[in-house]
Every structure is written in structure tokens, then in C-alpha cells.
Amino acid sequence: MKRECLTIIGTAHVSEESVNEVKDAIYEQHPEVVAIELDRGRYVRLKQQMMGIEQDDTISVSKIIKENKVGLFLTTTLLSYFQSKIGADLDVAPGSEMVGAIEASEDLGIPIALIDRDINITLQRALNKMGFIEKSKFLVSLIASVFGFGEDEEDIDVEELKNPENLDELMEMFKDEAPSVHEVLVHERDAYLAGRINGLPQDHVIAVVGAGHKPGIERYLDNPETLPDLRELEVINEKKGIPWAKILLAMIPILFVVIFFLAYFSGINITWNVYEFIVISMIMGFIGSILSGSKLISAIVGGLVAPLTIIHPLLAAGWFSGLTEAKFRKVRQSDIKNLSKIESFRDLWNNNIFRILLVVIGTNLGVSIATLVILPSKVFIPLFMKIFGG
Incomplete structure (x- = not known):
């Protein structure tokens, strides 16, 4: 040329x-x-x-x-x-x-x-x-x-x-x-x-x-x-360096499991603590999903999988509630085009893209609050204190 x-x-x-x-x-x-x-x-x-x-x-x-x-x-x-x-x-x-x-x-x-x-x-x-x-x-x-x-x-x-x-x-x-x-x-x-x-x-x-x-x-x-x-x-290269954020997030569920095992082998009855863990996780997953405007079935799914996703660092409860919500809300290219016509929160609320992503984020937020705030204070710190005689 x-x-x-x-x-x-x-x-x-x-x-x-x-x-x-x-x-x-x-x-x-x-x-x-x-x-x-x-x-x-x-x-x-x-x-x-x-x-x-x-x-x-x-x-x-x-x-x-x-x-x-x-x-x-x-x-x-x-x-x-x-x-x-x-x-x-x-x-x-x-x-x-x-x-x-x-x-x-x-x-x-x-x-x-x-x-x-x-x-x-x-x-x-x-x-x-x-x-x-x-x-x-x-x-x-x-x-x-x-x-x-x-x-x-x-x-x-x-x-x-x-x-x-x-x-x-x-x-x-x-x-x-x-x-x-x-x-x-x-x-x-x-x-x-x-x-x-x-x-x-x-x-x-x-x-x-x-x-x-x-x-x-x-x-x-x-x-x-x-x-x-x-x-x-x-070429799509993955980020280089140590993913400290992911490591820290993965350490939380590992720490939970370790505390449960230490308590069990120390002769402490952990049945009630396990029940608390499951119930709190399920409730927060359900609340996070339902408050984000999900269908009832999506919230139930998000709640049911919440305990498992807390223990498994590669899973997120929001994925499951979002996938369920996507079964009811078909997303089309027109939903993206219609974003330009949004003039109010009502218009945004009626957009399926926004609604599904909101369910994913809301469910994960609810479970995150359970993982980082409620479960440590209600379950794991008291259990830790029992293990070491506090």
C-alpha cells in the first residue's frame, strides 16, 4: 500500500x-x-x-x-x-x-x-x-x-x-x-x-x-x-501475578471447614452449629434473591444452594438463582437496544437484562453478608472460642 x-x-x-x-x-x-x-x-x-x-x-x-x-x-x-x-x-x-x-x-x-x-x-x-x-x-x-x-x-x-x-x-x-x-x-x-x-x-x-x-x-x-x-x-492472556483476592476468598470457606473439624475432634457437639450454618446461609441467599426482584422459585434455588456455594469457593449462589430466573425471562437483543430508551427506574425494572443480573448480584450479596458478617459472629467465632477454651 x-x-x-x-x-x-x-x-x-x-x-x-x-x-x-x-x-x-x-x-x-x-x-x-x-x-x-x-x-x-x-x-x-x-x-x-x-x-x-x-x-x-x-x-x-x-x-x-x-x-x-x-x-x-x-x-x-x-x-x-x-x-x-x-x-x-x-x-x-x-x-x-x-x-x-x-x-x-x-x-x-x-x-x-x-x-x-x-x-x-x-x-x-x-x-x-x-x-x-x-x-x-x-x-x-x-x-x-x-x-x-x-x-x-x-x-x-x-x-x-x-x-x-x-x-x-x-x-x-x-x-x-x-x-x-x-x-x-x-x-x-x-x-x-x-x-x-x-x-x-x-x-x-x-x-x-x-x-x-x-x-x-x-x-x-x-x-x-x-x-x-x-x-x-x-491472544487472550490470563492476568499474571498472584490472585490475592481469590486466595483470600478461598481461605474463608476452608477456615470454616477447619473450625468445624477441630470442634468435632475436640469432642464439641457441632450439630446445632451446622444447623445454624445451613439455615442462616439459606435464609440470606433467599432474602438477597427475593429483594432483588426474583421469582419465588429463583429465590428458593438461591437459598438451597447457598450453604454449598459458601463451602465451595468456585461456585456462587447467584449463578443458580440467575440461571433459574433466565428460564422465566428471555433476553433478546432488543433488551439491549431498549436500554437507550430508559427514562425511569420503572423502564429499567422492566428490562430483562437488568432484572437477571440484579438477581445474580442480589443473591451473591446476601450470601456474602452471611459469609463475612453473620456466620463468623453467630457460628464460627463462638465455636472457635469453645475449641480453645475462651
Whole structure:
């Protein structure tokens, strides 16, 4: 690819002006290939929408919970909400500029190159790099955006977001809030997009990318020797280092079991303590689930499995109550789209995504209170005192 024959168009993903800019450039230049910031999955979904093909938009929440991808799904959902909300406010569908690029390319018979990394790889790499505090800050920021976004709707000027000075300020703020996310979502994708563009065999290329990526892509293309191996950017590495939080959480149930065994071998009657452990665990699992708005059967399931999940560090009662709730609440892609239309808590309460995740979180919270507060004070500390004659 000849650098001088490359045109990079930085767009706002929910801007009508960006749609027109993209189409005009393709029709005027008639390039050999149009590179667009989409992965295969998103491209297929956009094409199906363009062709009016109705999909089975059911989302398998059961699979998400079983594969322990609730965090990944929640992050994806909140990001989708944020973009959909802006698009709804401006009456422009997210990805419209990509649709415009596809339509113009197909009209002229120009091939399309998909240059983005799979979104699931990107988000998983970001989550793997984040620590607990950073994840918490990022989640709070996203949720705050969801509930506080409407306050400044009249001040939104999406075209101003494409201004390099504004982008630098926005990226710097993002870097301060969540540096690991910034590294993966911005720097890594800058490198990935630049690498894919650099590897195109055609000379005359128009690349359609988000405005935030344009400066980084240009820096890499001006210095191609700095481009990393793209295969390294597609690997999902587990976090390195000692997972102290997981170790501590695993030690709690182990400690409970040890105290029970020590009491038993010391000749202390632990029958009543075992009953207390089971009853308290079940009650707190049930209460956590039912207060989060679950069906009665989901709360019962959450309560029944609570004692086992406390002893087994790899299980969570919320998974079971959430899986049960998912049997009654079918989640569809429309539930994600409808997040952008939420104006009140009632709207949020009627959204199945929110309700199922709330049941998972509520059940786990109830069991966590039992594990960290009630059971130690009511069962294990008194038992420990008996063992050592306190």
C-alpha cells in the first residue's frame, strides 16, 4: 500500500455528517478497497439489518452465567447502551457511517476490508488487565453515564468530538480513569487497525475509522517499524501475578471447614452449629434473591444452594438463582437496544437484562453478608472460642 494513496476518514459513530463525508469520499475517489472499522461479527449483523433479515435475537444468559462472563456481558451492554443513547438522542443509528461505507462500496463494486479486532477479544483483554479498583471505578463511571447522561443532552455536539484537541482531552481523561482500558481500547486497537491497513495489498485505500483512532493510526503508519505483531494482539492472556483476592476468598470457606473439624475432634457437639450454618446461609441467599426482584422459585434455588456455594469457593449462589430466573425471562437483543430508551427506574425494572443480573448480584450479596458478617459472629467465632477454651 502506498502511504500517499491512503485516505483515513475519522468519524463520529453516531453522526449524520460522518455518513455523508464517508459516502462522498468513496464516490469521488473510487478507491481500490474500502477498509472499515468492523470485525466479522458486527459486519454480518449490519448486513443482515441492511437486508431486512430478522434474526433470532435471543441471548443465552444461561451460557453467559455458566461461562462466568457476566462482567464481560455487563461491560458490553453498558457500552452498547451508551452509544445507542447518543444515537437515539441525535436520531442516528450507531454504525450508520459504516453502513454508508458498505452501501457506497457495493454500489461501485469496490471490495471491503474488515480491519477491526473481534470485540470479544478486545473487551476480554481489557478486563484481564484491570485490577479490582480499576474495574470498580470503570463500572461506576459507566453506570453514572447511564443515569446522568440526560442532564446535558442539549449541549451534545458530536462533530466537536472529532476535533483533535477535544479528542486529546477526552482520551487523557479516559486514561486517568481507567489506564488499562485505555491501553487496550485505544493504543492496542490503534496498532491493530494500522497493522491491518498496512497489510492491505491494494494501493488506493480509503479507511473509515472512529475519529479517536485516526491520530494513533497515522503515527503507526508513519513509523511502520513500531507496529507490533498483530497475532500477539489477538491472544487472550490470563492476568499474571498472584490472585490475592481469590486466595483470600478461598481461605474463608476452608477456615470454616477447619473450625468445624477441630470442634468435632475436640469432642464439641457441632450439630446445632451446622444447623445454624445451613439455615442462616439459606435464609440470606433467599432474602438477597427475593429483594432483588426474583421469582419465588429463583429465590428458593438461591437459598438451597447457598450453604454449598459458601463451602465451595468456585461456585456462587447467584449463578443458580440467575440461571433459574433466565428460564422465566428471555433476553433478546432488543433488551439491549431498549436500554437507550430508559427514562425511569420503572423502564429499567422492566428490562430483562437488568432484572437477571440484579438477581445474580442480589443473591451473591446476601450470601456474602452471611459469609463475612453473620456466620463468623453467630457460628464460627463462638465455636472457635469453645475449641480453645475462651
